[in-house]
Amino acid sequence: MLRRLDLAQPYFHSNSVSVMNFLASVSRTLLSQAKLGIAILLTSATVAQAQDFPSRPITVIVPFSAGGPTDKVARDIAQIMGKQLQKPLIIENAAGAGGTIGTKKVVLAKNDGYTVLIHHIGMATAPSLYRHLGFDPLKDLEMVGEIADVPMVLLGAKAFPPASANELPAYLKANASNISLANAGIGSASHLCGLLLQSALQTELTTVPYKGTAPALSDLMGGQVNLMCDQTTNVSGQIKSGAVKPYAAMQTQRIQAFKDIPTAQEGGLPPIEVKIWHAMYAPKGTPAAIIDKLSAALQAAVQEPGFKSKMADLGAQAVTPARAQPASLRTHLGHEIDKWTPIIKKAGIYAD
Structure with a gap:
């Protein structure tokens, strides 16, 4: 006579649990392997992308009008970096709202290295000048490096x-x-x-x-x-x-191109120092290998005699290669934000 199978019996229960645990383990393993495979594919694609970079022209967003000081610096450095990278860097002026319109355009751009930003000291002052800025300079962009001091x-x-x-x-x-x-x-x-x-x-x-x-x-x-x-x-x-x-x-040393103009302190004013520095940024998430390529080209460009000469003619100074690096720019930008925020807040002014 056939016996009815008691599903509540320990034998069946323990074996069922074992089978379920086994199946769950297999599923986890397969899922982990799938994730690993996807990660490897994505890493390989990123590496391949970086190795091929740049394969086409790079757009440089300048958030100010053509012909201005930032535009001049950008066009000079872009020409030399283009030779280093063997692809042209094309300037696109996106002026308005104190440079914030062009900056937002880069914040929202595809992070493949083909859109970069050249901005000045306004990157450090925007967080306190604009109450609804819409981006965080330190969190929403990748640093490439500094370019020149004016x-x-x-x-x-x-x-x-x-x-x-x-x-x-x-x-x-x-x-x-x-x-x-x-x-x-x-x-x-x-x-x-x-x-x-x-x-x-x-x-x-x-x-x-x-x-x-x-x-x-x-x-x-x-x-x-x-x-x-x-x-x-x-x-x-x-x-x-x-x-x-x-x-x-307005600095602690005389300007090389205008050595007859005294510094503020020499002239009897307080020891004021205001340098309008320029730097390059990329959208957040741009692969590190691409940032490294851009920074390497920038470091070579700031040492190029032609660029240094053009800057000197304008009274400006190209930065050292050590400053044309991501870590240096991040530190400098943080310090400048800390410097200008209390001054602007004390003045009680807003640009929006």
């Missing part, structure tokens, strides 16, 4: 009474409410320099923002405003022609 010079209209920087502090304090300090717009390099000057002197001047350097500089030369602080790449011609009065180099 000094700032404090300029005066030719008819402005102080004859030298030594006469400025007392004159500014005595006539603060009647002195106009021009800048190229909120968040611009000239605006930042002016903020630091006022903070160092503990004197509030009448700031006059313009829509760009050209109209601000034009009014300075015409005597409509008294003072302006800007990059040598913008004002070297006006300094050389005598159209403006150069008071001081």
